[in-house]
Structure formats: C-alpha cells, structure tokens
Amino acid sequence: MASGLVLYGYWRSSAAYRVRIALNLKGLDYETRPVHLVRDGGEQHAPDYRALNPQEMVPCLLDGDRAITQSLAIMEYLDEMHPELETALLPVDARGRARVRALAQVVACDIHPLGNLRVLQQLEAEFGASEEQRAAWSRHWIGAGFQAIETMLGDNVATGRYCHGEAPSMADVCLVPQVYNALRWKLPLDDYPTITRIYQSCNELEAFRRAAPEAQPDAP
C-alpha cells in the first residue's frame, strides 16, 4: 500500500528495527532515509535532523508533514491509523493490551536505553570503560530484563507461538531486535528458551526478515 511514510533510521538501531518490523507487519510501504549514527560525529546531530527530532536520536517517522518520534509512540500511532484487526500490533482486550505493552516496555524502557550507543560512549568518557566492560554492562542489563521476560512468558497461558497468542504483537516487535542485540554482545541464551523459541518463530516471517539490520540499504 502506498502510504507516503518516510522512516529515518539506522540499520543497527534497535528502535528503528522495531518500527521497520511494525511497518512491514502492517503492510505499509515506506521510504528509508538512513541517518548514520557515527559518521561525521553522528548525522543525528545535524540541524536538519534535529529539527525533526530534538532528541537527536533515531527513529523518526514522517507522515506527510508530521514527524513522529519514539518507537513505541510510532507503533501505537500506526495501530490507531490502520486499525485492521488482522495486522493489529495490540490485542483487543485491555488486559491483553496491558500485558503486551508491559512486555514491550521491559525492552524499550529497562533494557535497550541502558545499552544505547550514547550511554556506552558516556561510560567510556566518564569512567574509562573498556570495550569488554561496556560489553559486560550491556549483557548485565539484557540478562536482567530477559530473565523477567522469560518468567512473564513462561508462566502465562496467554503465551503462544508468539509473546501473546498466535499472532505477532508489539511485544515481539520489541523482543526480536533486543535478541539480535544480545547475540551481538554474545550473551548466552540458554536460560531463555521461550524467548529463543519466539525469536525463531518471528524470524520465519517475511515482515521480520525484511526488517533485519543486514537487509537495510545502509548496512555495510
């Protein structure tokens, strides 16, 4: 479906990866505009981009003349603008929605921000953190979050082929990029069998595969 949507992102950004999956799941075409987070001190800090997103972070979704930031807010927006049930990113019942959002937010609030590029750069600048220390820091927070998510998924009859039932939701959209990131940091996944199973189920879907970092035009 032609939609006039433009996504500013970066191939390896977890938050941009989420939005790519969401757009694909909803069957929405979009134009990709890469923002290189490292080159020239980071293109996200350029005045043109800062005017779109004062946070100087990716992603930012342009819908016509409207710039929408924050990956969770973008996904909720897409779900509200395109509420067709068969591609909904949230279930219909309030309790199910709360469960899916909580799972998504464990990733988006309590794992991902702690291992973000700018945080690792600050650890190096302020505390002289070595590459190995930065990797250990990242693994620590991913592990803490994954342990909670594994319990939340394993103990609940609402868990199905995906985090919530038999269709992918916002929870899966957040989980898959975080597992990708965990693999990058070489976190062993043996303690997270449900997460691993769901990660594999998701990656059988074209919507997830097409959103993968290596499939992006700006991947090296």
Added chain:
Amino acid sequence: MASGLVLYGYWRSSAAYRVRIALNLKGLDYETRPVHLVRDGGEQHAPDYRALNPQEMVPCLLDGDRAITQSLAIMEYLDEMHPELETALLPVDARGRARVRALAQVVACDIHPLGNLRVLQQLEAEFGASEEQRAAWSRHWIGAGFQAIETMLGDNVATGRYCHGEAPSMADVCLVPQVYNALRWKLPLDDYPTITRIYQSCNELEAFRRAAPEAQPDAP
C-alpha cells in the same frame, strides 16, 4: 470511587509517583502497599513480590487478581478501563496521542531508566563511581532529555497550560516526577522555562500534590 485497586510502590520512585498521579487524575481510589527498595536488600526482591512482578521493580498495580506492571502500560490500561473523556490521559486524535506518548517516553525510556537506583548501584559496583559522579551522571541524562522536551514543548502550538493543551495528560504525569527527581539532583532548571512553568501548573492540582513523595505513608 471504590475500585479494589492496590498499588505496590515506593514513595520516591518516579514510576510509582506517575501511577499515583494517574489514579488521582482519574478519581480512582486505591490501597497503597509500600515496597521498600533499600531496606533488607530491597523488598522488591522478596519472593512474594517477585511473583507479582518478575522484574523486581515498582510499581505494580493489582486489579482484582491481575497484576499489571510497567507504569506506561498501567496508565494506558487505566485509560482504557475508564475512558471518560474528562479524565482521559491521552487526547482523542491519533496525532495528539502520538505527541503525548512521545513526550512521556522521552522521560520513561530515555531519562528515568538511566538514573534508576539499580543503575547507580551498578555504576558504583563496576566503575567505583562516587556519589558526585553518580549525581553528575543523573544530571547529564536529565539535561539531555529536558533539552529535547523543552524544544518539543516550546516549538509547538499544541502546548498549553500543560504539555498538551489545557488538561493534564500522560506527558505531564511523566514530566512532574522527573522534575522532582531533577531537583533532588540539583539540576539548574533555568534552561527549561516551559518545563518549569508546566511543573508549577501541575502542582497546583490536588491530584499531583496528593501523589507527591512526601505525602506518601512510607515517606520518612
């Protein structure tokens, strides 16, 4: 209104403070069950509480036998279960909702988690960060986020007495506890006139004042 809601929180937790404001704004009574985050190694790690919230963090809202975690998910849940327009935490239009959620998520994803107790403890354990270094770390991320929020608020005609128009929303509910936290870390607020003005507007409301940390039964 009697509601049978139980809130597990801690007087000084920003995330619990958000949920208290939201419950008050919506006129919902609730029972407070304090979880002391420091005493005895942290009551959030006790088995009984972990069974409610595998993340071992506050807040957790109990609605009957259903435990709901993550403050943003709790607020969305309250808004969906109690959709009366006059106490809505989100505006009615998708673009306005995206703006409010993005503002809320700048705080909830990109400021607050970086200055959380467990993160400061980890900085001390891994890098020997002193109290002054931990304070500087907290101020750094609050400043980066507030600079973005100030621009998002200052540049937008949708900003009113509150972050979005003339009624408090989820954005204000997240912003006020973060300003409280900033004051605790002695961050100068001179560069954030809009944030400061909105903080003052909010604190004129009983719903915000009654949710303040010092007004809680577990405050020292």
